[in-house]
Amino acid sequence: MKRVSFARFGGPDVLRLEDAEEPHAGPGRIRVAVRAAGVNPVDWRIREGQFRGIRPLELPAGLGQDAAGVVDEVGEGVEGVAIGDHVFGEGENTYAEFAVLSAWARMPEGLTFEEAAGYPSVMETALRVIREVGVRAGQTLLVSGASGGVGSAVVQIARERGITVIGTAGAASQDHVRGMGALATTYGEGWVERVRRLGRVDAALDLAGSGVLRELIGLTGNPRKVVSIADPEAAELGVPFSGVAGSMPEALAEAVDLISRGRLRIPVEKSYPLAEAAAAHIDSRAGHTRGRRVLIVRKPAARRPEPARNRPRAGSP
Known part of the structure; x- marks a missing residue:
């Protein structure tokens, strides 16, 4: 199969599209023929080596x-999902034609693979930071970076819960x-004054x-009423940094x-062929994303079925 990988830490130029062995679903896991993979900031942070110390x-x-x-x-012990189901979820090394998922759900009616690939991590992050910041119905939440993937999820989830949201974003993202x-x-x-007027x-x-x-x-009056997912100086200022999934x-x-x-929609601003993962990283790092x-990932060519002993069936014990 084809997958994107890197052999040294560095800029987007270290990414390579290579041939690799296919992964297989172990106990409690499923494997998917990947149709689309989400691009997250954590991906290029890993590629740059920002997390290699921890x-x-x-x-x-x-x-x-x-x-x-x-x-x-x-995989063994998995129930409620069958070969051929359309799913979206979280796994490892998803920039590839095949990937093993550790968490998944069936795709909602009407959602494309391209759209579905953009939801898992941003939904988990959005729900987590809303919970951690402790905002309640009837209160007002300021979201700095409201137009990106996580921001789009936060705004819509908060509004669904009766929270007023003020969102800051670039001029092109106001609508x-x-x-x-x-x-x-x-x-x-x-x-800051524009926010105060709102x-x-x-x-x-x-x-x-x-x-x-x-x-x-300054706007909230309390560093504990601010949560960051992106600023390394957060702890120095007494602001909680959310990083535990x-x-x-x-x-x-x-x-x-x-x-x-119909209460949540995160648009896809841009999609890229698997071979252009480096361009996706460059654009993601630049920010100013709407969605x-x-x-x-191109649909793999048809393959001959593997022997039954090597290919677990849906619902196998």
């Missing part, structure tokens, strides 16, 4: 954790933020890491519910 990685290594595809292997039900304003000089801020989220933590603390199965279940009821970026 998360050792053996090179060469693959990339990617979000995928949507067609189930083609079901996108307003369209999700938030009060919108731009970054740049004077943004209303009192009870809690704030830093999703972009653009050096605004001190201002967010919550329950992906719960996040996927909520995504399915909200999407099915998600995904890699499109």
Whole structure:
């Protein structure tokens, strides 16, 4: 199969499309023929080596954790999913033609593979930071970086829960933020006063890491009412940094519910062929995204079935 990998830490030029052995579904796992893979900031942070001190990685290594595809292997002990099902979820090395998933859900009706690949990680992150910041119905949440994938999920989930949202984003993303039900304003000089004119801020989220933590603390009056997922200086200012993942199965279940009821939509800003993963990383790192970026994986050529002893059946004990 084809997969994207890197043999040394560095810039996007270290990424290579290579031939690799196919992974197989172990106990409690499924394998999918990947149709699309989500591109997340954590992917290029790993590629750059930002986590090698806390998360050792053996090179060469693959990339990617979000995928949507067609189930083609079901591991021992897995129930409720069958070969041929269309699913989306989280796994390892999803920038590839085949990937093993550790958490998954059936794709909601009407969702394309391209769209579905953009949901798993952003949903888990959005639900986690809303919970950690402690904002409640009737209060106002300021979201710095409201137009990206996580921001888009946060805005819509918060609005569904009766929370007023003020979202900051670039000038070109104002309509996108307003369209999700938030009060919108731009970054740049004077943004704090523009936010104050929109209303009192009870809690704030830093999703972009653009050096605004001190201002967010000033707006909320309490560093513990600010949560960051992107600024390494957060702890120095007394701001909680959210980095420990919550329950992906719960996040996927909520995504399915909200999407099915028409209460959540995260658009795909741009899709790229698998061979252009480097371009996707460059664009992701630059920010200013409205929605998600995904890699499109070409449908693999038909293969001869493996012997039954090597290919677990759906529902096998």
